[in-house]
Structure formats: C-alpha cells, structure tokens
Amino acid sequence: MADTKKIAVIAGDGIGPEVVAEAIKVMKKTEELYGLSFEFEHGLFGGIAIDEKGTPLPQETLDMCKAADAVLLGAVGGPKWDNNPKELRPETGLLGIRKALGLFSNIRPAKIFDCLKDASTLKPEVLEGTDLIVVRELTGGIYFGDKFRREGANGEEAVDTCVYNVHEVERIVRQAFEIARTRRKKLASVDKANVLETSRLWREVVNRIAPEYPDVELEHVLVDNCAMQLLRRPASFDVIVTENMFGDILSDEAAMLTGSIGMLSSASLGEGAFGLYEPVHGSAPDIAGQGIANPIATILSVALMYRLTFGYHEAAQSIEDAVASVLDAGHRTADIATDRSKAVGTQQMGDLIVAAMK
Amino acid sequence: MADTKKIAVIAGDGIGPEVVAEAIKVMKKTEELYGLSFEFEHGLFGGIAIDEKGTPLPQETLDMCKAADAVLLGAVGGPKWDNNPKELRPETGLLGIRKALGLFSNIRPAKIFDCLKDASTLKPEVLEGTDLIVVRELTGGIYFGDKFRREGANGEEAVDTCVYNVHEVERIVRQAFEIARTRRKKLASVDKANVLETSRLWREVVNRIAPEYPDVELEHVLVDNCAMQLLRRPASFDVIVTENMFGDILSDEAAMLTGSIGMLSSASLGEGAFGLYEPVHGSAPDIAGQGIANPIATILSVALMYRLTFGYHEAAQSIEDAVASVLDAGHRTADIATDRSKAVGTQQMGDLIVAAMK
Ligand SMILES: [Mg+2]
Ligand SMILES: [Mg+2]
Structure with a gap:
C-alpha cells in the first residue's frame, strides 16, 4: 500500500x-x-x-x-x-x-483520441499519433513586466516590458527536460532568438543545460515557425517548452488541434513534485x-x-x-x-x- | 489608356x-x-x-x-x-x-485555391471559402524596442521592450479598414488587451477610429484565441490587423492553412498608394x-x-x-x-x- x-x-x-x-x-x-x-x-x-x-x-x-x-x-x-x-x-x-x-509552469497535454479525430479541423491522417505537451513559463515575460503610458517624441505611447532572468529559464527548462524523459524523449524549445534578447538568453540556457540530458533530443524552433509546424507535423512534437506569451498562444493552437477543449487536462507546477x-x-x-x-x-x-x-x-x-x-x-x-x-x-x-x- | x-x-x-x-x-x-x-x-x-x-x-x-x-x-x-x-x-x-x-505594414493574403485544397492539413470543408488578409505592423513593437542584458536581483536578466505610439497604431488600423472596404468589409483586430498596455492602446485607437468606417464590421480577438479561430473558422475572417509580433506568428499560421507557401503573395505598404x-x-x-x-x-x-x-x-x-x-x-x-x-x-x-x- x-x-x-x-x-x-x-x-x-x-x-x-x-x-x-x-x-x-x-x-x-x-x-x-x-x-x-x-x-x-x-x-x-x-x-x-x-x-x-x-x-x-x-x-x-x-x-x-x-x-x-x-x-x-x-x-x-x-x-x-x-x-x-x-x-x-x-x-x-x-x-x-x-x-x-510558487507555481511557475503550466502544462497542457494535447492528445488525440482516435475516436474523436473527426472533431478536429485537421485531417485525421495528419493528426495520427499526435500526443504532445506544452510546458509554458507562467510567472515572467511580457505579461508581468512593467507596463505604462508615457509621452514620447510622437505623442502618447504605451510600453510593455519583457524580462527573464537565467534562474527563471533554467528551472522551467529543466522541468521540461525531466518531463520529456518520462515520455518520447524529444524536446522542442520555442523562442524568437533571431530577434529578441530574452529569447537569446532563453536559448543560451537551453543549450547549456542540454548536455545534462543526452538522452533527450533537442530542437530549437522559432515561434512563428512553430505556429506553422503544429499544423504541418503535429505528431512529431513530444514536449514543447516556451516562455509565457508564446506558450499562451501555442498551447491554445495545440488545444484546437484536438478539436475538443472539453477533454483537455492541465497542471501548474513549481519546484519539486x-x-x-x-x-x-x-x-x-x-x-x-x-x-x-x-x-x-x-x-x-x-x-x-x-x-x-x-x-x-x-x-x-x-x-x-x-x-x-x-x-x-x-x-x-x-x-x-x-x-x-x-x-x-x-x-x-x-x-x-x-x-x-x- | x-x-x-x-x-x-x-x-x-x-x-x-x-x-x-x-x-x-x-x-x-x-x-x-x-x-x-x-x-x-x-x-x-x-x-x-x-x-x-x-x-x-x-x-x-x-x-x-x-x-x-x-x-x-x-x-x-x-x-x-x-x-x-x-x-x-x-x-x-x-x-x-x-x-x-517608409513602409510600415506587411500584407499577406491567404486564399485557398479550390484545386489545391488537398495540399492543406486542414479538412477541405473547413477551408471552403477561406480568403483572408493579415495586415501586420512592421516598424514597431517588441522587435524594434530597446533590448539589453543587466544584473537583476536574481542574477543576469534579459530585457525586451515593446512600444507603440498612437500614431503608429492609427495609420495601420486606418489602412486595414480601407482594405476591408474593398473586400468583404470585415475587420478582426487582434491584441492582448486583457494583459498588455500596448494592446490596450491599440484597442482604444481601433475603437476610436471604427465609427469612421460604419460599413466595416469590427471584431476584437485576443491573440491566443485568434490562433485557435484560424483553425476553427478560417473562412470567417476577411482582414486581420495586428501588431508586429502577433502578425509574424499569425501570418505564418494563416500561410500554413493554405498548404502551399509557394503560392503566397505579399505587399509592404506605407502612407499613400x-x-x-x-x-x-x-x-x-x-x-x-x-x-x-x-x-x-x-x-x-x-x-x-x-x-x-x-x-x-x-x-x-x-x-x-x-x-x-x-x-x-x-x-x-x-x-x-x-x-x-x-x-x-x-x-x-x-x-x-x-x-x-x-
Ligand atoms: Mg491562452
Ligand atoms: Mg514569421
């Protein structure tokens, strides 16, 4: 017992x-x-x-x-x-x-039930085998950064600030690697490292931690490309880890792949179990x-x-x-x-x- | 002539x-x-x-x-x-x-050719009649704001800044309304106004301008919901207008709906024709x-x-x-x-x- x-x-x-x-x-x-x-x-x-x-x-x-x-x-x-x-x-x-x-991640599985495949707007043969999890950072990024109005050179402007520190990235990336280990051992890290500084920091941390998980296959995917690839090859993803706002968008897109929001579970995790x-x-x-x-x-x-x-x-x-x-x-x-x-x-x-x- | x-x-x-x-x-x-x-x-x-x-x-x-x-x-x-x-x-x-x-917008049509519907991963009956245009702001937002590293209370952190002023929003929103007028007269404005200050500014400007275009039907869609709705009801969209990064993600998702990137046109526009x-x-x-x-x-x-x-x-x-x-x-x-x-x-x-x- x-x-x-x-x-x-x-x-x-x-x-x-x-x-x-x-x-x-x-x-x-x-x-x-x-x-x-x-x-x-x-x-x-x-x-x-x-x-x-x-x-x-x-x-x-x-x-x-x-x-x-x-x-x-x-x-x-x-x-x-x-x-x-x-x-x-x-x-x-x-x-x-x-x-x-102290919950800092949101976990959203998107798994296709064979008999509900028709509920999706995607073709059944594309969805075949889709079983992915989006791990979204939940406490940082642009949703929680300073936001304000000010007078700029061209009149009123609004500002949002996106901030991530090494620690915040490290803990969620580790969690995603650990989850991938219990599954098909594939991790897709999603960022916009070709443009954003927070994404470059994110990718540096992922690349530094990756050697600790040699059994997990890692790919970096740009967020706009990921929005495409979720439609093109949903079954190829296992665990997707990303920052707060990208995760907000991609987890909803992934949810819609399944065609049945009423079936979707989620978890919010912190350090430990x-x-x-x-x-x-x-x-x-x-x-x-x-x-x-x-x-x-x-x-x-x-x-x-x-x-x-x-x-x-x-x-x-x-x-x-x-x-x-x-x-x-x-x-x-x-x-x-x-x-x-x-x-x-x-x-x-x-x-x-x-x-x-x- | x-x-x-x-x-x-x-x-x-x-x-x-x-x-x-x-x-x-x-x-x-x-x-x-x-x-x-x-x-x-x-x-x-x-x-x-x-x-x-x-x-x-x-x-x-x-x-x-x-x-x-x-x-x-x-x-x-x-x-x-x-x-x-x-x-x-x-x-x-x-x-x-x-x-x-002075080009400040990127225009990306996503139209389904009947005989190429099978190239999409979406079901043909869902795609039926899809003919939309994404109007993306191209000069502002988080891609162009200040970006830097600094020492924070918890060690190294990275910062990106997202800025929009009233003028930048106004000119692209007007452009989108004008384009909608030449089409099916529907405009979806995409933001994250429940969280972001730049999105609240965006929505205020859209709502202020909308009465000038009473012939255009306006809806506000949150970006994560839009990522879902593009899969659920692609044919219901006519013109989608949004800020730089949201447009980057959504225009790629919309492109993938068509299943054939090799067929897609685009425009970058400024003030005037x-x-x-x-x-x-x-x-x-x-x-x-x-x-x-x-x-x-x-x-x-x-x-x-x-x-x-x-x-x-x-x-x-x-x-x-x-x-x-x-x-x-x-x-x-x-x-x-x-x-x-x-x-x-x-x-x-x-x-x-x-x-x-x-
Ligand atoms: Mg969401
Ligand atoms: Mg893009």
Whole structure:
C-alpha cells in the first residue's frame, strides 16, 4: 500500500463541483485497484469563496493547499462576479494561488483520441499519433513586466516590458527536460532568438543545460515557425517548452488541434513534485447544476497528477485507457455528442469510466 | 489608356530573376488587355548588389524605388552571403529599403485555391471559402524596442521592450479598414488587451477610429484565441490587423492553412498608394537557374499591386482567374505537383497564365 497522499480539493464554481466529484470517484477506484491511498480535504475558492468568505482565496484554503501533496481544482468564475472590483474577482484568486504556491509552469497535454479525430479541423491522417505537451513559463515575460503610458517624441505611447532572468529559464527548462524523459524523449524549445534578447538568453540556457540530458533530443524552433509546424507535423512534437506569451498562444493552437477543449487536462507546477491540476475548460455557468457537463478533462487531470506529481504511471495509464475505451464504445457527453439525444450525463460518464478501469 | 506607371524591378537573388520575368510577362499582357501602361526600371538589390556594388542596397536602387509608383521584388539572399558581417547581408538590405521607403505594414493574403485544397492539413470543408488578409505592423513593437542584458536581483536578466505610439497604431488600423472596404468589409483586430498596455492602446485607437468606417464590421480577438479561430473558422475572417509580433506568428499560421507557401503573395505598404510587392517564398538557391521555380506567388503579387496601389481591380481579377484556371486544368510546377514528371517549368507556367488571361 502506497503512502497516503493529501489532496486539496477546490471544486470552485459552475460545473466545477460536478466534474470534480467524478474525478474523485476515479481516484477512489485507483485506491482499490492499485493500493493507492488518498485523503481529501475540501476548501472554498473562487466565486463561492467570495460569496461565503468575502475573498476569492481564503487563508484557510491556501493553508490547506500548502499542506497538501497536490491540488485538484474544478473551475472558477461566472457572470455573477464579472463586474466585481479586481480583488473580488475569481480570476484574482487563481493568480493569487499560483503565486502563493510558487507555481511557475503550466502544462497542457494535447492528445488525440482516435475516436474523436473527426472533431478536429485537421485531417485525421495528419493528426495520427499526435500526443504532445506544452510546458509554458507562467510567472515572467511580457505579461508581468512593467507596463505604462508615457509621452514620447510622437505623442502618447504605451510600453510593455519583457524580462527573464537565467534562474527563471533554467528551472522551467529543466522541468521540461525531466518531463520529456518520462515520455518520447524529444524536446522542442520555442523562442524568437533571431530577434529578441530574452529569447537569446532563453536559448543560451537551453543549450547549456542540454548536455545534462543526452538522452533527450533537442530542437530549437522559432515561434512563428512553430505556429506553422503544429499544423504541418503535429505528431512529431513530444514536449514543447516556451516562455509565457508564446506558450499562451501555442498551447491554445495545440488545444484546437484536438478539436475538443472539453477533454483537455492541465497542471501548474513549481519546484519539486507538488502541482495543481485542473481541466482547461472553464466553469460553464450556463450548464452548471444540470448534470450534463463533461467530466473527462478533470478525470484526465487526475491521470496527469498521477504521472507528474506521484509517478503513478500504471494507475494513470489505467485512467487514460478507461477514458479511451468508454469513448471507443460510443459514449459521449452532450458537448462531444453528434446525436445529443443519446448523450450521457456527468455522473453516468464518471461511472462508465470507473467501470472500465482495470 | 491609363497613365503610365513606373515599376521599379529588383529581381534579387536565387530564383528571383526567373519568377520576376514571368510576372512582367503577365503585366505586359494586362497592358494589352486593359489598356494599362507600365515603364519598367531594373535595379540591383540583395546578394547580387553586394557582389557588384559592395552593398545590398545601392543608392541608385533606392533612388529608383523612390521615384517609382510601385516596386516588384523577387527574392534576396543565399548561402554565399550568410556569413557576411551584418551590413553586408542581403536581409539588411530588405530592412533598409523598408525603412527608407517608409513602409510600415506587411500584407499577406491567404486564399485557398479550390484545386489545391488537398495540399492543406486542414479538412477541405473547413477551408471552403477561406480568403483572408493579415495586415501586420512592421516598424514597431517588441522587435524594434530597446533590448539589453543587466544584473537583476536574481542574477543576469534579459530585457525586451515593446512600444507603440498612437500614431503608429492609427495609420495601420486606418489602412486595414480601407482594405476591408474593398473586400468583404470585415475587420478582426487582434491584441492582448486583457494583459498588455500596448494592446490596450491599440484597442482604444481601433475603437476610436471604427465609427469612421460604419460599413466595416469590427471584431476584437485576443491573440491566443485568434490562433485557435484560424483553425476553427478560417473562412470567417476577411482582414486581420495586428501588431508586429502577433502578425509574424499569425501570418505564418494563416500561410500554413493554405498548404502551399509557394503560392503566397505579399505587399509592404506605407502612407499613400505606394507599395513593395514580393512573393512570400525565399530565393531558393538550391533550384535557382534551373527554370523550375513556381512563378505564381510573384504573379499574384502583381495582382495584389494592382488592387492595393493602382486600384486596377478588373485586371487583378483577370490575373487571379487565369491562375485559378491554369491550376484547375491540372498544370503544376514541381513544388506543387503530385506527379513531378508532369511538372511544367517556370516559363511554361508563366506562358500558360498569360494565355489564360481574358
Ligand atoms: Mg491562452
Ligand atoms: Mg514569421
């Protein structure tokens, strides 16, 4: 029997609680099947925390997350809080928790499920075998640099500053090399080193670290070329590592390759094994409470947690295989159904996946 | 008979002279068919100018361009000059000529030819009707801002600065609105206004100018979302306008949608009607002098010149229709041929297009 792992569960708003409930069912099934052991603690976060505690990120929730081995997050936000002042917006809680937990990377797998290939706008034969991960730096770059207005020689101007230091690049590049090692051992580092100084620093660091990972095949790709190559040869990528803004753009492009945002998992990582796991989709307030949300992205986030935080690769594989087999059997939630009248609900999808696990 | 227009022809290196020769044949045919009149002057530029004049952009070439109504450029560069010092590189000539001519936007159409739809990695039914233009700001933004290294609190760091002033945004946004007016009257302005100050300035200017173009339908799209939407609904875009780096990435993604870089035209524009027109593809030194290069991108650049600089829409349409009909008839240069043994050469492709013009 494995050590008991503490999971902080912050289900959040909208469909968050519904999809998280199914993910927990799946985790419990892996306790049974693989002798794993989890202790779940639940905390308020996002809009619901604003309503009940007057802040999107209550101190007790943060303390609970800090004491946990991993965090499972549902979704946050909704129209109810959209016009709140900044410190009372659910998204502010998200930024706050990432910062407080020292999470500096966002991990987004884009994997094609065979039976959902038709959902993509790309040709099935191009997508064949696509299984990539985008590792995006999350705390630096132009999104966080100084930004201001000033009077210039030609009138009003706006300025954004993009800054990266060696340490910031080094820690995420190392993380990406480590992840590549657990996969197909290929790393594509994306920059714009022919133009940008931050990219030249980025590439220097990558080239300095690369010899420590002789088993990983490294390629440097310019960001504009990468936007092309994702369309031309998606299956050739394994792990893509890049800075904050490039990662924002490329991870969304990669997500669209799959054709089904409702299926995509993600992780935010810091130093060490700790991570926060959540579906890429949002809180979908329009369908909240109806029992029709697709829980697969959250369930796949659990598989990602098992791989990246706990090294439970066998149990992760079991979850991923179960999802694939349920889809192969033709079961669909409404968001991915071609015939919505035959769609299964959130709980039914969770049950089907649990039943398919071996 | 129309006024005589002065065309500065800078054929450049590699396949440049071969493809430009076919474009000129096409222009001469439009003189015949539409009563147009051109005066061609030829100048040295790029690698050949380095070899013969010791500089990639000789003063007499620049003077010739300045005195012309439009510039037709083939391609520049090649391995011969790749290791030259910066001021003796062909690409430096390209930056220099854009600057000297006050060109601040780059225009890249991405149009799908029905008979080449299969060349794309996207599904034909998704691409159906795709005919968009990316208008990219070319002189500002992070590529041209201050860039440097410094010692920060956490060691060495690199900095890039992104700057835009109101005037720079205003002139390109106006240009994009004007171009949209000659087309399907839809403009998508791409920014990252939820994060960047330069993007907020950009969006303010767009919103201030928009009421002057009530006939043009405007949408704001965040850059990461645009990278997705180009894959999801490419045919819904007409004109996309954006800042330098976003345009660099998105125009390449849009180019890849078409599946055939060898077919893509481009323009660089400044204030007024003057423009520089060139194929997107490079000088292809590996096939230079063999008479097998595809002249269609350069020929379509002439059609773009007719539309954007001269307003010769009828003659432009004639060129575009002729290209489509020659492709529909199954003629292909080697780069786009499925059976290369049946491929036609550069001159033959030019002749076929000239013969198909009405
Ligand atoms: Mg994004
Ligand atoms: Mg580019």
